[in-house]
Amino acid sequence: xTDRTFHTAVTIGVSLDGYIxxxxxxxxxxxxxxAEAGDTGYLEFLAGIDTLALGRKTxxxxxxxxxxxxxxxxxxxLSSTLTTDDARVTVHRTLDDLLAHLTSSGAQRVYVxxxxxxxxxxxxxxxxxxxITTAPVLIGSGxxxxxxxxxxxxxxxxxxxxxxxxxxxxxxxxxxx
Numbered sequence: 161x162t163d164r165t166f167h168t169a170v171t172i173g174v175s176l177d178g179y180i181x182x183x184x185x186x187x188x189x190x191x192x193x194x195a196e197a198g199d200t201g202y203l204e205f206l207a208g209i210d211t212l213a214l215g216r217k218t219x220x221x222x223x224x225x226x227x228x229x230x231x232x233x234x235x236x237x238l239s240s241t242l243t244t245d246d247a248r249v250t251v252h253r254t255l256d257d258l259l260a261h262l263t264s265s266g267a268q269r270v271y272v273x274x275x276x277x278x279x280x281x282x283x284x285x286x287x288x289x290x291x292i293t294t295a296p297v298l299i300g301s302g303x304x305x306x307x308x309x310x311x312x313x314x315x316x317x318x319x320x321x322x323x324x325x326x327x328x329x330x331x332x333x334x335x336x337x
Contacts, residue, residue: 164259166267168213169289170278171205172305176294179302180275185217189299196325200293210234211267213258215274216242219249236261238277255280279307289333290315296326 173190174180181187194200212230214222216239222229228248235249238258242251252258262270272281281287292305315332323329 164263164286166211166262166270167288168270168272168281168286169205169209169291170272170281170287171200171202171291171293172273172278173293173295174305175297175299175302177298177300178304178306179299180305181303182299183302185221185303187221189297190295193295193297193325193327197293197295197327198324200323200327200329201291205291206233206271209269209271211236211262211265211270213238213262213270213272213277214249215239215277217276218274234265234267238280255284259286275303275305276307278305282306282313283309285313285334285336287313287334289331291319291329291331293323294328294330296328 172180173187173194175189182189211234214235214237216237219235219237219239219242230248236258237249237251238255239251240253244251250261252261272278272287278287314335316335317330318333319329319331321329
């Protein structure tokens with residue numbers, strides 16, 4: 161889908177060895193350290209987006225938070241299996257359906273979240289920007305941020321900064337030149 165009218169962006173925390181969660185989906189290793197990083201720019205990032213595209217597992221993880229962090233945002237979930245009567249989200253069975261929904265709903269800036277969905281957007285050349293906040297911890301195994309790709313994905317570094325407590329944050333944009 162090369163004629164997109166919306167911009168896609170990711171902001172995500174990873175371990176130094178490149179994992180976004182433990183094999184069972186646990187992110188305690190990040191949440192217990194996250195406050196030590198100081199201001200990561202997440203609230204500013206969230207304020208600048210109008211729509212979220214979530215994978216099913218990420219949506220289900222958000223439901224465990226005890227509050228809905230996306231009030232006032234359009235939220236679309238990509239899942240072939242999820243059934244829900246949650247009026248806060250729309251569920252799409254295929255990537256094509258999700259992309260058509262994002263276009264028809266007037267999405268401008270879309271936050272893509274969820275390991276498998278991020279990997280899908282990378283494989284399909286649909287990701288425009290990625291901000292990675294690296295935690296100073298090795299967890300040894302887990303769910304990787306990146307999956308197998310059938311070609312190189314060229315990126316251009318646009319920002320890098322050292323945060324508190326040894327965290328590092330880098331932002332890249334997709335270099336399609």
